[in-house]
Amino acid sequence: MVKQTEMSDRGFKLETEMAPAVCEWLRSARLTVKQEFSLPWGICDLVGVSLNLNNVRKRLTLKQTKAIGPLWRVDLLRQIPDQETGRTISVQELERVYGNRITSPVIATEIEKLVADRFVLQTDTGGFQKLNGWVPLQKRIVAVELKLMRVAEALCQAASNRAFATESYVALPWEMALRLSKGSRVSDFDDAGVGILAVAHDACRVMFPASAHGIKADTTLQMHCVERFWRSSRLLKNL
Numbered sequence: 438m439v440k441q442t443e444m445s446d447r448g449f450k451l452e453t454e455m456a457p458a459v460c461e462w463l464r465s466a467r468l469t470v471k472q473e474f475s476l477p478w479g480i481c482d483l484v485g486v487s488l489n490l491n492n493v494r495k496r497l498t499l500k501q502t503k504a505i506g507p508l509w510r511v512d513l514l515r516q517i518p519d520q521e522t523g524r525t526i527s528v529q530e531l532e533r534v535y536g537n538r539i540t541s542p543v544i545a546t547e548i549e550k551l552v553a554d555r556f557v558l559q560t561d562t563g564g565f566q567k568l569n570g571w572v573p574l575q576k577r578i579v580a581v582e583l584k585l586m587r588v589a590e591a592l593c594q595a596a597s598n599r600a601f602a603t604e605s606y607v608a609l610p611w612e613m614a615l616r617l618s619k620g621s622r623v624s625d626f627d628d629a630g631v632g633i634l635a636v637a638h639d640a641c642r643v644m645f646p647a648s649a650h651g652i653k654a655d656t657t658l659q660m661h662c663v664e665r666f667w668r669s670s671r672l673l674k675n676l
Contacts, residue, residue, distance in 0.1 A: 449610055452482070452583040455636045459483055459581055459608050462634070462641035468579060469666055477508075477658070481598055482608075483581040486666045492571040499568050503554045504667040511661045513547050514556055517567040525564025575663045579604045579647075581634065588617065595631040601659045604647040608634040618644035 449455055456472060460483065463470045468485030505511050516534050518524040528548065532541050548565060551557040557567050580602035584591035591607040598605040607626075609617065614635035617623060623645055626633060632647030 449585055449636075449638075452585050454638070455583045455608055455610070456483065458636050458638060458641040459583065459634065463579060463581070466577075466579075468577065471666065474580075474662070474665075476598075476601070476662075478597055479594070481580050481594075482583040484602070484662065485577070485579040485581075486663055487576045488574055488663070488666070489576050492574050496571040496574070499555060499571075501555050501568070501571075504664045505554075505556065505661075506550070506664075508657065508661045510547055510551065511664060512657045513544065514551055514567055515657055515660070517551075517557055517565050519569045520558070520566040521570075522566075525560050525562065525566055527564050572660070573663075574660070574667075575603075577604065578602045578659065578662065579606070581606045581608050583608050583636075585610060586613075588613075588622070592625060592629060592631055596629040599630060599652050600655045601662045603649060603652070603654070604632065605630070606632040606634045606643075606647055608636050608641070611635045611637045611640075614644045 460470050460472075463483065463485035466485070466487070468487050470483060470485045472483055474481040474484040505514060513531070516531060517526055528541050528545050531544050531548075532539065535544075548557060551567075552559060552565075555568065557565050559565055578601060580595065580598035582591050582594045582598070582605075584607055588607070588609070591609075595605045595607045608614075614633050617626075618633050618635075623633070626645055627648070630648040630650055630652060632643060633645040635642050635644045
């Protein structure tokens, strides 16, 4: 580890130059990392996910080896009752759930895909149930926005990321992060539940911790984001 004075003397010309140190910090916490992660409101620079191994095994036991698919299909799956409840739902009932915005043929096609991938089964009465027991799949979802300046903009982006992330951070050059974490503006981060990372070329450290206080994650969006890590997760290779 280099001294703090040495780290603070090294500047960044581009935000992307901070990515290697932050990626290493995420991976050291055993998170699988994706860069330039697309979301409904834009791009998050870095997202790291760790999966619940027990729930991964439960899902694999059900032979659900494929990712669920797009956001719309994830939402559809969430509307279908678990098999353990004994309840079922029909295509027509699902059409009413969506306020007739999506037609029965489209819903039926999507359910066929979910049945083929073993996420859903059709009962003798023609209704549908999902094979579950593994939700939620994740333990942690960490979102990081990289910024050289424009702190207010970065905070706004990081606050939006709390819609899916269990922890959301803004990563800043070392000296800037140090000053910010000790100044009055840190209260804005505290109010938003957003953490601050200090980044040097060869180091990344939490200067102000992220908080889950008051977080109201969008469960469908959260599940969809985790699904994008399903095939690439290093955890699956060890099971």
